[in-house]
Amino acid sequence: SDALDLDPIFSQDGKFIYYSSAINGSFDLWKLNLSTLESTILTDDDSLERLPVPTNQGDYIVYLHKYDFSYDAIKLLDIAKGTSSFLIEENFVSQAAFTLAPDNKTLAYTWVNGDDYELHLLNIFIPKSKMLLTKSNGLPLSPKFSYDGAWVYYTENNKNETSELKRISVYGGSPEELTVKKWDWGTATGKLKITSLVDGKTEAVRMSITDENGHPIIPESGVIHSEGQNGIVFFYSPGEVEIEAPLGNLTITAVHGFSTPKKVQEVTLESSSTTTEIKLNRIWNAKQNGWYSSDNHFHLNYGGTNQLDPEDIRLDLIAEELDIAFPLIANLGNRFLEQNLLSWQNDGFPIISFGQEVRSHFLGHLNLIGTKEVYWPWVWGPYYDIYGADDRLNAEPLRFARKKGGLGGYVHPVSVRDPFKQGNARYVPISLTADVVLGEVDMLEVGCLWTDEIGTANLWHEFLNLGIPVALSAGSDVMNDLYRTMAIGATRVYVKPEGEFSLESYLDALKKGKSFVSNAPQILFSIDDKEVGDVIKSNKQKAKWKLTVHSPVNYEQVEIFVNGKVVWSKKSKSGTSETYTGTIKIPEGGWVTARVSGTKSEWPMMDSFIFAESSPIWIKEIGSTMPGNKVSAAEKLLEILKVSEQRLNKGYGENKIPDLEANFSKAKEKLVLIVSENK
Known part of the structure; x- marks a missing residue:
């Protein structure tokens, strides 16, 4: 067909092929008659059905079903009745796989258990009784029965992160490794x-x-x-x-x-x-010039085919020239992964310090870094099976991070280029605007692979115009145990700490805005010798600025922003190192940032477009603004807040949420007051 057609499997008599097709928009199961070449649809759920394995008579089909965004299930389809029943289901079982024995009733399947996976057996006609076959070393994957049903073969990665072929008797016992004695390349x-x-x-x-x-x-x-x-x-x-x-x-x-x-x-x-x-050859040595880079948001293990230890990413960090990294322990709705690692920290450099991702999915995802305690609960809000009606603010874990000496912020926030365009407010996390307006947010992930950096920066500019110095942050959000994934640090933040580099000095510099975010270019911005995070206290109406760009890729545009407006720009096809200078008018208040951008993506970058932006240099004082900019920002954010509040009420439905409603009301009152006082 013109759509994706996957997973072809012959019937045991060779007369039919069962397969999965997206021809109707979602992946459904189909049956192809090889004599007539006619296809018949077998399932039509608005979800994803794959891997159809028929029994010998073709009267039943075992298949994999993914539905409701995050649920995985192995199901049994009764062809005659046209009905399906669950054999097993769970949230986020990305490595789920199964194999049907020659007896056409025994199923061996890979299934999750906390941080690990296991191999189980069940009778497809009596699925309530499940038997553990082996835990192996914690990640047995891709099971297949032998032709006689005596063995279950599977793969598993070892400590060297190399896959091994193993098998275990269907009756249990110890797994056997099947070693390859010689690889035949078919050529010299x-x-x-x-x-x-x-x-x-x-x-x-x-x-x-x-x-x-x-x-x-x-x-x-x-x-x-x-x-x-x-x-x-x-x-x-x-x-x-x-x-x-x-x-x-x-x-x-x-x-x-x-x-x-x-x-x-x-x-x-x-x-x-x-x-x-x-x-x-380096085009610039950041560390020798006092700058250190970090990825504030990625995951060591998150449903992939490896089981990594913290030491396993040290080589990655050195090769990517990252000085500090914050892998976040994560949750999958009802599983809370690698909690023991939050207190883990290595000696020496690069620094590896675990943080926590709080996935209050409906309100917006958060990262807490620099803390050594787990915030509970990790999940709540509409569409969660448990804690779905909790009247809990995202501000709670953000305050928790501050109290524990760390920082908290929103991750992968804006996926569109212009969040203020009609209809785009729904792409802003529901609680983000209210929490920023009320001063609860330490940092915002402007740089992230999975969102739009320019769109997020556009929102961040309005927060700055409001006089709220939310710090820049960046995180790749890669899942490093996956085969198909980007590099740690593909989006990152550089900081220039005071004194000796350490976890504490890094967090302090990040919070103070002595930083820039980047997915390749490295930028050094100053005004009258004041660097990012500093304050211009002179009463001069004009000031000289300087921007030096060290870029391993050819960028296309350089821009200077004053209070969110472009006051200078230049087209460029430059790579390596380039310095730009100029003079700008300095208003009575506000901030100035510099940006580098471009459309072509090539190594070392892995993002969809080139982006780097500096933290602000403030005018007169940190958090200063201009009345007109402040009013404009407040009015724009009121529109975002209005849509967010509508989404909040729709999501919670009839559940009572006085705390959340009060939080939104406070934010709205503050924005309305800003408009009335500054117009």
């Missing part, structure tokens, strides 16, 4: 040892290698990722790595964080053993 191969040099010194790098056919070449151990923006399979080299590959031409691509442009190098592998060097 050789070993290539690659040394990566940055400024002449051996350094860890992000690397991708392909052969003459474009096929990825990977090392024998370590995590492998495939990033979707550029379609590149990559891994990390600690500085020296050896790979086996077919003899012939190989293409090596390497980067070192945002400090080097990508280096592409052709190598010919002609013998059984070859060595080569790939040399990269």
